[in-house]
Amino acid sequence: MGNKQTIFTAQQLDAYQDCTYFTRKEILRLFYRYRDLAPQLVPLDYTNHPDVKLPYELIGSMPELKDNPFRQRIAEVFSEDGQGNMTLNDFLDMFSVLSEMAPRDLKAYYAFKIYDFNDDDFICKSDLEKTLNKLTRNELTEDEVRMVCEKVIDEADLDNDGRLSLEDFQHMIVRAPDFLRYRNSDT
Amino acid sequence: MTSSSSGGVFNPAYHDSETLEVDRRDKRSWTHHTNPYAGEDPAWWAERDDAEPGASSGGWRGGESFSMGLFSTSSGTNSWQHDANPHTPDSSSHYRSAAGLPSLMTGGMTMRWRGMAMRGMSMFPNADPTHAALAEDAIRSEVENEEQNLIKELIALSAGEQTRKIQELPQSFGEKKNIRRQVMAFKSSTNSHHFLCCTDCCRNMSLSFRRCGNGIKSARQTLKLWRGIMKEIGGRFGSSVLTYFLFLKWLLMFNIFSFLVNFGFITIPLLVHDLSANIPSNVSFRGLELLTGAGYFNYTVMYYGGYSNETLHGLVDYNMQLAYFFTIAVYMVLCGIVLIFSMASSFKKNYVLSDPASSRAWQLLCSWDFSLTNERAVRQRKNNLRVQLKESLSERAEKESITLSKELKQVGIHVGSWFLSTCLAVGCGASIFYLCQYGEEQAMDTAPWSLLQEAETLLVPFVVSLMNIVIPLFFSLFNKFERYSTHRRQIYALLIRNVLLRMSILGVLCYHWMNVVPQKYSCWEPMVGQALYRLVIIDFLFLMLGSFFGEFLSNVIGTKLQPRLGVPEFDVARNVLELVYAQTLAWIGIYFSPLLPAIQMLKFFILFYIKKVSLTRNCQPPRRSGRAAQMQTIFIFLLFFPFFVGALSIVAYTAWSLTPSEQCGPFQGLNNTFSVVSIWIHDLEAIPTSDWVVWIYQNVIRSELFYFLLTLIIIAIIYIFWQLTQGRKELINLLRQRIINVSLF
Numbered sequence: 022m023g024n025k026q027t028i029f030t031a032q033q034l035d036a037y038q039d040c041t042y043f044t045r046k047e048i049l050r051l052f053y054r055y056r057d058l059a060p061q062l063v064p065l066d067y068t069n070h071p072d073v074k075l076p077y078e079l080i081g082s083m084p085e086l087k088d089n090p091f092r093q094r095i096a097e098v099f100s101e102d103g104q105g106n107m108t109l110n111d112f113l114d115m116f117s118v119l120s121e122m123a124p125r126d127l128k129a130y131y132a133f134k135i136y137d138f139n140d141d142d143f144i145c146k147s148d149l150e151k152t153l154n155k156l157t158r159n160e161l162t163e164d165e166v167r168m169v170c171e172k173v174i175d176e177a178d179l180d181n182d183g184r185l186s187l188e189d190f191q192h193m194i195v196r197a198p199d200f201l202r203y204r205n206s207d208t
Numbered sequence: 209m210t211s212s213s214s215g216g217v218f219n220p221a222y223h224d225s226e227t228l229e230v231d232r233r234d235k236r237s238w239t240h241h242t243n244p245y246a247g248e249d250p251a252w253w254a255e256r257d258d259a260e261p262g263a264s265s266g267g268w269r270g271g272e273s274f275s276m277g278l279f280s281t282s283s284g285t286n287s288w289q290h291d292a293n294p295h296t297p298d299s300s301s302h303y304r305s306a307a308g309l310p311s312l313m314t315g316g317m318t319m320r321w322r323g324m325a326m327r328g329m330s331m332f333p334n335a336d337p338t339h340a341a342l343a344e345d346a347i348r349s350e351v352e353n354e355e356q357n358l359i360k361e362l363i364a365l366s367a368g369e370q371t372r373k374i375q376e377l378p379q380s381f382g383e384k385k386n387i388r389r390q391v392m393a394f395k396s397s398t399n400s401h402h403f404l405c406c407t408d409c410c411r412n413m414s415l416s417f418r419r420c421g422n423g424i425k426s427a428r429q430t431l432k433l434w435r436g437i438m439k440e441i442g443g444r445f446g447s448s449v450l451t452y453f454l455f456l457k458w459l460l461m462f463n464i465f466s467f468l469v470n471f472g473f474i475t476i477p478l479l480v481h482d483l484s485a486n487i488p489s490n491v492s493f494r495g496l497e498l499l500t501g502a503g504y505f506n507y508t509v510m511y512y513g514g515y516s517n518e519t520l521h522g523l524v525d526y527n528m529q530l531a532y533f534f535t536i537a538v539y540m541v542l543c544g545i546v547l548i549f550s551m552a553s554s555f556k557k558n559y560v561l562s563d564p565a566s567s568r569a570w571q572l573l574c575s576w577d578f579s580l581t582n583e584r585a586v587r588q589r590k591n592n593l594r595v596q597l598k599e600s601l602s603e604r605a606e607k608e609s610i611t612l613s614k615e616l617k618q619v620g621i622h623v624g625s626w627f628l629s630t631c632l633a634v635g636c637g638a639s640i641f642y643l644c645q646y647g648e649e650q651a652m653d654t655a656p657w658s659l660l661q662e663a664e665t666l667l668v669p670f671v672v673s674l675m676n677i678v679i680p681l682f683f684s685l686f687n688k689f690e691r692y693s694t695h696r697r698q699i700y701a702l703l704i705r706n707v708l709l710r711m712s713i714l715g716v717l718c719y720h721w722m723n724v725v726p727q728k729y730s731c732w733e734p735m736v737g738q739a740l741y742r743l744v745i746i747d748f749l750f751l752m753l754g755s756f757f758g759e760f761l762s763n764v765i766g767t768k769l770q771p772r773l774g775v776p777e778f779d780v781a782r783n784v785l786e787l788v789y790a791q792t793l794a795w796i797g798i799y800f801s802p803l804l805p806a807i808q809m810l811k812f813f814i815l816f817y818i819k820k821v822s823l824t825r826n827c828q829p830p831r832r833s834g835r836a837a838q839m840q841t842i843f844i845f846l847l848f849f850p851f852f853v854g855a856l857s858i859v860a861y862t863a864w865s866l867t868p869s870e871q872c873g874p875f876q877g878l879n880n881t882f883s884v885v886s887i888w889i890h891d892l893e894a895i896p897t898s899d900w901v902v903w904i905y906q907n908v909i910r911s912e913l914f915y916f917l918l919t920l921i922i923i924a925i926i927y928i929f930w931q932l933t934q935g936r937k938e939l940i941n942l943l944r945q946r947i948i949n950v951s952l953f
Contacts, residue, residue, distance in 0.1 A: 035418070035419070036385050039374060039388055040374055040375060040381060040384040040388060041375065041381075042375055044425055088580070088582065089578070089580075089586070090576075090590070101382070110380070110382060110385075111380070123375075124376060127376055131378070136573065144573075152573070156576060156593050156594075157597070160594050161594065161597065165597070169597055173573065179944065180948060181951055182951055
C-alpha cells in the first residue's frame with residue numbers, strides 16, 4: 022500500500038483505523054473535510070499532534086449537520102470541552118459513531134447523551150420538553166407538551182423514578198427496530 | 209396559569225430558541241469545567257439556576273448506577289436526597305468546591321466521565337478542602353482501577369476482537385488511544401519475555417496483516433453497488449422510500465445469481481459443444497423478436513427448445529437432462545431458503561421485539577430520521593411529527609363520538625368496497641381467460657408465422673399490463689371513501705386488493721399455459737417461455753410509462769394546473785408490488801426460458817435509474833412517516849408467500865405432472881420431467897460404489913413414511929418452541945415487576 026500521504030504517520034493511521042470504524046481512505050477524506058472548514062487553522066501536517074480546535078460555528082455549518090435539529094447537542098457530546106469546539110479526534114469520533122458501521126448499542130448510548138440536555142445522565146422531563154421543542158418548534162400548546170412528556174415517561178420508565186435512565190432508554194431502543202437504521206454520514 | 213409540573217407553566221425548556229447564544233448560556237454549568245480555556249466563574253451558577261429551576265432536581269440523587277456501565281459507585285445505596293430548592297447555600301457552595309478541583313478534570317477525563325466524578329463529589333455536601341482532596345483521590349483511584357480491569361480484559365482477547373471491542377468503547381478518542389497504547393505495550397512486553405529474536409518480525413507481520421485487512425475492507429466498500437445514490441436518496445427522502453431501492457437491489461442479486469448459475473451450468477456446456485445453432489433457413493432476424501420473443505429467438509438457447517437431450521461428450525460426459533433439472537431445482541430451493549431466512553430474521557427484528565405499547569415514547573425519542581440532510585425534508589418531518597402527536601393526543605376523544613349508525617355505515621362501505629374489489633379482480637381474470645382462448649383460436653402450430661400473427665401475440669400481455677395499471681387506481685378510489693382506524697391498516701387493505709388482482713390474472717394465465725397450450729402445440733414449452741418473455745418486456749415498458757404518467761404528469765398537474773393537489777409522493781407500496789410481480793414472472797419463466805434472468809437483470813438495472821430520476825425530479829418526501837422496518841418485513845413476506853410459493857408450485861406441477869414435448873427440449877420422450885431422476889438412479893444401480901445414493905433415493909425420497917415422521921418431529925419441535933416463548937414472556941413480566949419493586953426501596 023503506497024503511503025504517499027504525509028499528513029499522518031503510519032502509527033497514527035493505524036490508531037485511527039483501530040479506534041474508529043473508518044478505512045484509511047475515509048480517514049483521509051474526513052481530514053480534508055475537516056480542513057476545508059478552516060484551511061488557515063488546520064495544518065497539513067499532523068505528525069507532531071498539533072492542538073487545533075475548530076469552533077462550533079464551523080462544525081454546525083457542515084451540510085450533514087446544518088439541518089439536523091440536534092446538531093448542537095451532537096457537537097457538544099462529542100467535543101472534548103463540551104462546548105462544541107472539536108479537534109480532529111473528536112471530529113473523526115463523531116462521524117465514526119454516526120456512520121452506518123457503528124453498532125446500534127453504541128449509537129443508542131450517544132443518542133441518550135444527545136437527548137440529555139442538562140448532562141445529568143438521566144432524561145428528565147425538561148430534557149424531553151427540549152427534545153420536543155427541537156422537533157416541533159413551538160407549535161404545540163403547553164397542555165399538549167405536558168401530556169406528551171408525561172406519557173413518554175409513563176411508557177418508558179421502568180424503575181419508576183420519574184425520569185429515563187440509560188437502561189430505560191436502551192430497553193426502549195431494543196424494541197424500536199427503526200431507530201437509527203439508516204443513519205448516514207457522508208464520507 | 210398554575211405551576212403544576214416541574215416544567216412549570218412558562219416553560220423555558222420548551223420555548224428556548226435555537227440560537228447559539230441563548231442555548232449556550234443555559235448550558236454553561238459547572239459540569240463543563242473540562243474546558244481549560246474557560247475560567248471557573250461562580251457567577252455562572254446563579255444564571256444557570258435561574259434559567260432551569262426544574263432541571264437540576266434530577267441530578268443529585270446519589271447512589272444511582274453510572275450511565276457508562278463500566279463503573280459502579282462504591283457509595284452504594286446512598287439515599288442522600290437533594291432537597292427541592294437548588295438555590296440553597298449548600299448546593300452553591302458545593303458547586304464552588306467542584307470549581308476548585310481542576311486537577312480531576314484534566315488529562316484523560318472528559319465530560320463523559322465527569323458525571324461519575326460529580327456523583328462522587330455529591331457524597332460530600334459540605335465543601336471542605338481536605339475532604340474534597342480525599343474524594344478526588346478516591347475517585348481517581350477508582351477510575352484507574354476500572355481502566356486496569358478493562359485493559360486486562362482486552363489483553364485476553366485476540367487481535368481482531370480487541371480492535372472490535374476498542375471501537376465499541378463509548379469513550380472519547382483520546383481515551384481509546386490511550387487504552388489501545390497500553391494494551392499494545394503490555395502485549396509487546398510479554399512477547400519480549402518469550403521470543404526475543406522474533407518480536408520484531410512477529411510485530412511487523414501482524415501489523416502488515418492488519419493493514420492488509422483494512423485495505424481489503426476499503427476495497428470491498430468501493431465495490432458496493434449504488435452506495436452513493438442510496439445515501440443521496442436516504443438523505444433527501446427518508447428511510448421509507450429508501451426501502452424500495454434496497455428491495456430492488458436485493459432482487460437484482462437474486463437475478464444475477466440465477467443468471468450466473470443458469471448460464472454456467474446449462475448454456476455454456478451446450479454452446480461449447482455445439483456452436484452452430486440449428487436455425488431453419490427460412491427464419492431471419494426481424495426487429496419484432498425483441499418484443500415478442502418468437503421467430504428467430506425461438507431456435508436459440510433462449511428457450512427450453514434450444515437445448516438438446518443428449519449427453520454431451522467432451523472433456524467429461526455431461527448429461528444435459530440432469531444438468532437442466534438439477535440446476536433449476538437447486539436454484540429454486542436456494543431461493544426459498546434465502547427468503548425464509550430473511551423473512552424470519554426480519555420478522556424477529558421488526559415485529560416480535562417491538563412493543564406497540566410504547567408508541568408515544570417511540571414517536572418522540574426514536575422516530576426521528578437522522579439520515580435526513582435536506583432542509584425541506586427536515587421541515588416536513590417535523591410537521592409530520594407534530595401532526596402525529598396531535599392525532600394521538602386527540603384520538604381518545606374521537607373514539608367516544610362514533611355512533612352506532614355511523615359505524616354501521618362504515619361497515620357497509622367496507623363490505624361494499626371489498627365486494628367490488630373482488631368482483632373487479634375476478635372480472636379481470638375472466639376477461640384474460642377469454643382473451644387467451646381467442647388468441648389460441650387465431651394462432652397456428654406451424655412455423656413460420658407472419659408478422660401480423662406475431663404482433664397479435666402481443667395483445668394478451670398488453671391487456672394484462674393495462675389492467676395492472678388501471679385497476680389499482682379504482683382501488684385507491686375506494687380507499688378514499690373508507691375510513692380505517694390506523695394508516696397502516698389502510699395500506700394493508702390496499703396491498704391485499706392489489707395482490708388479489710395480480711394473483712387472479714397470473715392464476716388464469718398459468719391455468720391456460722398448463723392446460724391449453726400443451727394440447728395444442730407439439731413444442732409447447734418454448735411457447736410458454738415466449739409468452740413469459742412478452743409479459744416481462746411489456747411489463748417493463750408499462751413500468752417506464754407508469755413512471756412517466758404516475759410521477760411526471762402528476763407533478764406537472766400538481767404544480768401548474770391544479771396546485772391544490774400538490775407535488776406527488778413516491779408510492780412505495782405500489783412500486784414494491786410491481787417489483788414483486790416482475791420477479792414472480794421471472795421465477796415462473798426460469799424453467800421455460802433459462803436466460804430470462806438476464807433480461808430481468810437488465811430490466812431492474814435500468815428501472816433503478818429511471819425510478820431514481822423520476823423520484824428526484826418529481827416527488828416530494830413522504831408526508832406520513834411509516835414504520836419502514838415493519839413495511840420491509842411485509843414486503844419480504846409478500847414476496848415469499850403468495851408469489852414465490854405460487855411460482856414454485858407452477859414449476860413443480862410442470863415438472864411432476866405434465867408431459868414434456870416430444871420433439872424439442874432436453875426432456876423429449878420422457879413421461880414427465882421427474883423421471884429423469886429415476887432413470888439416473890436406475891443407471892447408478894449398476895455401479896457398485898454409489899449404492900448409498902440409490903439407498904437414499906429409494907428409502908428417503910420416495911418413501912412416504914419418512915415424510916410422515918419428519919412432519920411429526922417438526923410439529924413437536926414447534927410446540928416446544930412455542931411453550932418456551934410463553935415461558936419467557938412470563939419471565940419478562942416478572943422481571944419488570946421486580947425492577948419496579950427494587951427501585952421503590
